[in-house]
Amino acid sequence: MSAETLYDKVWDRHKVTTLPTGQDQLFVGLHLIHEVTSPQAFGMLRERDLEVAFPDLTHATVDHIVPTADQSRPYEEDAAEEMMAELEDNVRDAGIDFSDPTTGDQGIVHVIGPEQGLTQPGKTIVCGDSHTSTHGAFGALAFGIGTSQIRDVLATGTVAMEKQKVRKIQVDGELGEGVEAKDIILEIIRRLGTEGGVGYVYEYAGEAIESLGMEGRMSICNMSIEGGARAGYVNPDETTYEWLKRTDYFQENPERFEELKPYWESIRSDADAEYDDVVHIDANELEPVVTWGTTPGQGIGISDPIPEPESLPAEKQDTARRAQEHMRVEPGDTMEGYDIDVAFLGSCTNARLPDLRRAARIVEGREVADDVRAMVVPGSQRVQEAAEEEGLKDTFEEAGFEWRNAGCSMCLGMNEDQLEGDEACASSSNRNFVGRQGSKDGRTVLMSPRMVAAAAITGEVSDVRDLKEVNLA
Amino acid sequence: MTDDVEIPEVNHVSGSGVPIRGNDIDTDQIIPARFMKVVTFDGLGEFAFFDLRFDDDDNRKDHPFNEARYQDSSVLVVNSNFGCGSSREHAPQALLRWGIDAIIGESFAEIFAGNCLALGIPTVTADSETIADLQDWVDANPDGELEIDIEAEEVTYGDETIAVTVDDAQRKALVEGVWDTTALMKSNAAAVRETARELPYVDDAAIPDAE
Numbered sequence: 001m002s003a004e005t006l007y008d009k010v011w012d013r014h015k016v017t018t019l020p021t022g023q024d025q026l027f028v029g030l031h032l033i034h035e036v037t038s039p040q041a042f043g044m045l046r047e048r049d050l051e052v053a054f055p056d057l058t059h060a061t062v063d064h065i066v067p068t069a070d071q072s073r074p075y076e077e078d079a080a081e082e083m084m085a086e087l088e089d090n091v092r093d094a095g096i097d098f099s100d101p102t103t104g105d106q107g108i109v110h111v112i113g114p115e116q117g118l119t120q121p122g123k124t125i126v127c128g129d130s131h132t133s134t135h136g137a138f139g140a141l142a143f144g145i146g147t148s149q150i151r152d153v154l155a156t157g158t159v160a161m162e163k164q165k166v167r168k169i170q171v172d173g174e175l176g177e178g179v180e181a182k183d184i185i186l187e188i189i190r191r192l193g194t195e196g197g198v199g200y201v202y203e204y205a206g207e208a209i210e211s212l213g214m215e216g217r218m219s220i221c222n223m224s225i226e227g228g229a230r231a232g233y234v235n236p237d238e239t240t241y242e243w244l245k246r247t248d249y250f251q252e253n254p255e256r257f258e259e260l261k262p263y264w265e266s267i268r269s270d271a272d273a274e275y276d277d278v279v280h281i282d283a284n285e286l287e288p289v290v291t292w293g294t295t296p297g298q299g300i301g302i303s304d305p306i307p308e309p310e311s312l313p314a315e316k317q318d319t320a321r322r323a324q325e326h327m328r329v330e331p332g333d334t335m336e337g338y339d340i341d342v343a344f345l346g347s348c349t350n351a352r353l354p355d356l357r358r359a360a361r362i363v364e365g366r367e368v369a370d371d372v373r374a375m376v377v378p379g380s381q382r383v384q385e386a387a388e389e390e391g392l393k394d395t396f397e398e399a400g401f402e403w404r405n406a407g408c409s410m411c412l413g414m415n416e417d418q419l420e421g422d423e424a425c426a427s428s429s430n431r432n433f434v435g436r437q438g439s440k441d442g443r444t445v446l447m448s449p450r451m452v453a454a455a456a457i458t459g460e461v462s463d464v465r466d467l468k469e470v471n472l473a
Numbered sequence: 474m475t476d477d478v479e480i481p482e483v484n485h486v487s488g489s490g491v492p493i494r495g496n497d498i499d500t501d502q503i504i505p506a507r508f509m510k511v512v513t514f515d516g517l518g519e520f521a522f523f524d525l526r527f528d529d530d531d532n533r534k535d536h537p538f539n540e541a542r543y544q545d546s547s548v549l550v551v552n553s554n555f556g557c558g559s560s561r562e563h564a565p566q567a568l569l570r571w572g573i574d575a576i577i578g579e580s581f582a583e584i585f586a587g588n589c590l591a592l593g594i595p596t597v598t599a600d601s602e603t604i605a606d607l608q609d610w611v612d613a614n615p616d617g618e619l620e621i622d623i624e625a626e627e628v629t630y631g632d633e634t635i636a637v638t639v640d641d642a643q644r645k646a647l648v649e650g651v652w653d654t655t656a657l658m659k660s661n662a663a664a665v666r667e668t669a670r671e672l673p674y675v676d677d678a679a680i681p682d683a684e
Contacts, residue, residue, distance in 0.1 A: 016668045017661055021646040025658050027668045029675065037561065039512035048478060048655070053662075054669075056679035065510060079510035086512045120674055130560040130584055144584055146562035147514075148591030148653070156658040158665055162642050194497055195554040198583055228557070230583050263673045295497050295557075315553060315601065319496050412559075414506045433501045433558060440505075440524040 003270040005166050006122075006235055007201050010141040010267055014124045016158055023160040029123035030140075031058045031153050032109045033096070035065055035087040036414070037128030041150035042090040052094040054157040059118055060091045060098040063108045064414045068377050068404035071101055080415065094154075107380020107406040110134035110222065110348040114214065115382055117247025121236035121264040126153055131348050131430065133224040136233030137217035138240055139267065141201075143231040164230070165276035167200045171208040173283035178465040178472045180358070181216030182350060182428070182448035184208065186289035186299040187281065188220075189227040193316075194297040197229025200276070203269060204234050208283035214243045215352040222349045223430050226296035235268045290335045290461055291432050291446040293323030298432075299446070302463045306331050326434055327443050335461045338445065340426045342419060343368070343456035344437075345401070345449055346377030347411040347429035355428070355449040356387050360395045361471040362453035362464060368400030369459030375402040375417070377409040401456065413438025426455035482650035483593050486575040487620040488547030490611035490630075491537050493522075498551065499558035500585065504567045506559075517563055518570030538571065542615035550608050551578035553601070556585025565589045575621050577628060577637065579604050590643050593652050595623055599637045607635075624648045 016025040031054070038060075045051070052058065065080040075081040091098040099105035099112050106112070110131055113119040121139035126132060128150045135142035145159060153159050171184055189196075202224050209217065217234045224232030234240075241261065244250050250257045287301040298320065300306060308331040309320040324331065329338065345351070345359055356376065368374045376396050378384035384406055387393055393403045410417040411429035418438025419425055425437055425444050432444035445461055450472070454464035464470060508520040526536040533539045549568065555578045556564060565588045568576075575595045586596045599607070610617065610630055620629045621637075623644055628637050639647075646652040658665075663683065669675045 013672060014668065016658075016664050019654065019657060020649060020651055021642045023642045023646075023654075025654075025661060025665075027665060027672070029672065036509055040514055040562075043513060050655070050659075053665075053681060054679060057675070064506075077510075083510060083512060123674060128560060128562075130558065132560075144560035146560055146565075146584060146588035146591060148562060148588065152655050152658060155655050156662070156665065157669070158658050158661075160654045160658065162640075194557055195580060195582070198554075198580065225558075225584075228554070228582065260674055295499075315496060322495075412501075412506045414510065431499075431501070431558060433499045435505055435524050436501050438507070 003272040003274060005203060005269040005273045005275065006139055006233060006267050007141060007166050007203070010122055010124065011163060019160055023162050025158045026124055026161050027158055028126050028153050029057060030118055030125040032113055032125065032127035033058060033060045033150065034109050034129065035062050035083045037147050038150055039083065039086045039090065040147045041154055044151045045154055050155045052096065052154050055095045057157065058096045060087060060096050061106055061109050061112050062087060062100060064408045064412065066101065066407040067415050068407045068409045068417055071405055101381070104381050104385070107383065108348045108351065108408055111352060111379035111383065114138065114218065115247065115380060117244060117249030120244065120260070121240060122267040126159055130225045131222050133230065133232050134218050134222040134348060136221040136224070136231055137214055139233055139236035139264065141231060141233065144225065165200050166203055167197070167277040167279060168203045168205055168275040169279050169281065171204065171206040171281045171283050173208055175208055175283045175286060178450065179286050179288055180448050180450070181212055181219040183286050183289045184281070184283065185220045185223040186291070186296065186446065187286055189223065189297045190289070190299040192227055192279065194226065194295050195228040197224065197227040200229050202229045202232035204232060209234055210237065213354060214239060215354045218352070219349050223296065226430055236264045288448060288451050288463060290451065292327060292329050292335050293320060294326055294432055294434050295319065295323070296430065296432060296446060298323055300335065302336055303334060306333050306335065335445065336463060338461040339424060340372060340445070340455050340460060341423040342425040343372060343374040343452050344410045344425055344427040344429065345375065345452050346379070346409050348379065349430045350428035350449045351377060351379030351383065353383050353386055356383070356392050359449040359453040360392045361473060362450050362467065363399040363401065363457060364395050364471070366399055366457045368456050372456055372459050374400060374456040375404055375410070377404045378406050380406045410437050412436060426452045426461060428452045478653065478656060480650045480653045481593065483595060483647040483652070484623055485620060486548065486595060487618055488574060489545060489616050490548045490550050490619050491543040491546035492550045492608035492611045493537055494552060494608060496553040497557055498555050500556055500561050500564040501558055503556065503564040504561065509561060509563050514563065514566040514570070517567040521567040521571040547572055547574040548619045548621070549573045549576045550604065550611055551576060552604060553579040555581050557582040560584045562588045565592055565594055569594060577604070577607065577621070590646060590652050593647065595621060595639060595643065595647055597621060597628065597637045597639050599635065603635055
């Protein structure tokens with residue numbers, strides 16, 4: 001037996017056959033669907049008179065268009081109501097479980113899968129959403145697909161894929177106070193570039209990764225795609241298993257935990273596995289990272305200067321110049337002190353309970369700066385409920401944050417939560433593309449939840465570690 | 474039934490070109506999210522690159538997709554990491570419905586390239602100098618014909634024939650007409666069920682009986 005990575009092992013277990021194109025046909029263990037990218041796929045199925053092959057391995061939620069303020073039906077916006085109604089029809093006809101808002105289980109697809117125990121080590125997981133890489137935090141092979149591929153998965157339970165190379169990203173050392181998982185992944189993308197991961201799957205390893213909770217691992221795997229890697233994963237360990245035990249699936253089927261654990265252990269990368277590439281990052285050197293531009297790769301440490309475009313590789317210079325013009329930043333300056341209008345704490349990257357807890361400790365006893373619109377959008381109804389129970393909602397509201405219902409919200413501005421005009425937003429989300437947050441002149445600065453909290457308080461991009469008597473627990 | 478879906482072989486694509494310059498053009502730029510509040514892909518063509526083509530008052534901005542000389546173009550010529558970001562198939566669907574049949578570029582984001590293939594749109598690559606020359610030629614010859622030979626991995630324009638790269642699986646899928654994989658994969662249903670049965674986490678009850 002040759003030494004193998006988790007990727008090799010999970011791939012082999014799910015490979016049905018090799019197609020005439022040379023691609024492999026892979027069995028899909030979990031297909032997550034939502035309202036934006038699935039309706040056309042169901043339409044194609046109807047056109048071809050096909051049915052959903054594995055409805056029990058399919059799970060739906062609504063997240064992209066769902067309003068986060070008034071969720072009473074019909075939704076105020078006709079288009080949103082139509083999309084929701086279409087999804088309801090499709091899942092009912094096919095017999096697919098649907099975590100809709102009346103269940104208390106609704107939320108961003110990449111938050112609810114792990115919550116319910118649908119996400120498990122050694123599964124292949126697909127969804128019509130590029131941040132499906134999130135589920136790799138559990139040692140699953142998880143990647144985003146397009147709508148025609150959703151049709152394939154609905155109709156056949158499989159997807160056609162080419163096998164990729166594996167790059168191990170070894171993060172050694174220990175994170176300093178106030179530095180977190182988000183800073184690790186922003187640093188990885190800054191270093192390897194937004195297309196550095198094309199053709200690769202990322203395996204995140206090392207002491208700094210292993211010491212993270214599942215939420216931190218999810219934040220990192222989530223943004224693999226921003227570095228060009230369609231999937232990223234962490235080998236499952238005791239931290240993973242402890243999470244799984246608490247989920248619905250294993251609470252309801254406790255015997256399955258012991259039955260499945262040998263499989264989870266077996267798919268871990270072998271100690272002597274060979275990688276196509278290995279990259280080392282020293283966690284001790286990291287400080288909070290923020291973006292200065294309009295791609296997630298345009299990041300810097302909070303005390304670092306914004307680069308001169310001329311100092312960058314030739315192919316990045318033009319993008320950097322346009323980004324600096326859009327963001328209205330000057331090379332040589334730091335991002336510290338960059339005025340913000342909006343603070344957005346949410347998204348599939350950073351809207352889980354520990355994210356909100358850490359941010360709440362920053363805002364506790366403080367007030368949101370004048371003229372800053374600050375909002376918290378929990379990743380799921382369960383996160384929302386738990387946060388309300390432990391008083392986080394009160395903490396945020398007392399500080400002047402709006403407390404919203406669960407959804408994708410201002411990460412991509414498909415509901416009413418959007419930037420206006422040229423507003424600048426301190427955001428815990430994953431993309432700072434031009435227009436991403438709903439206004440083409442809007443300016444997004446990506447950062448960790450605590451850095452968003454700090455920016456909300458000071459009204460400008462700030463080093464959270466410099467706030468007086470700050471609680472960085 | 475599935476047999477009725479005819480999948481054309483894509484050996485050659487020809488037409489005039491339209492250059493879109495810039496690296497890292499993401500799918501939010503190709504089709505802004507607000508145009509995705511729809512349950513079909515119909516009509517997306519008019520929203521391709523919308524925010525780059527129109528200002529807040531819907532006045533036209535300088536953009537190749539607004540120029541009269543490119544209105545009949547069908548081959549998009551782009552730079553690196555085109556289509557990065559979201560997995561939205563709405564992006565290639567919008568380009569297809571605008572009139573794009575093939576894309577030549579320095580490099581493509583993976584999910585975007587996969588989505589293009591699922592629509593039979595080749596994503597052909599060449600180095601940055603070759604692309605820059607091609608973009609300049611297209612600028613100077615907006616009616617000039619580009620011909621992409623998928624199998625031979627060549628692009629001919631004017632008096633030039635250049636070598637390009639087409640990913641192996643993509644080339645086979647296009648040339649042999651197997652880029653729409655639904656029927657092909659459905660025909661392996663028995664093997665799919667067998668693979669599922671071997672996986673410890675799949676409950677037997679979740680595996681459908683043979684049809």
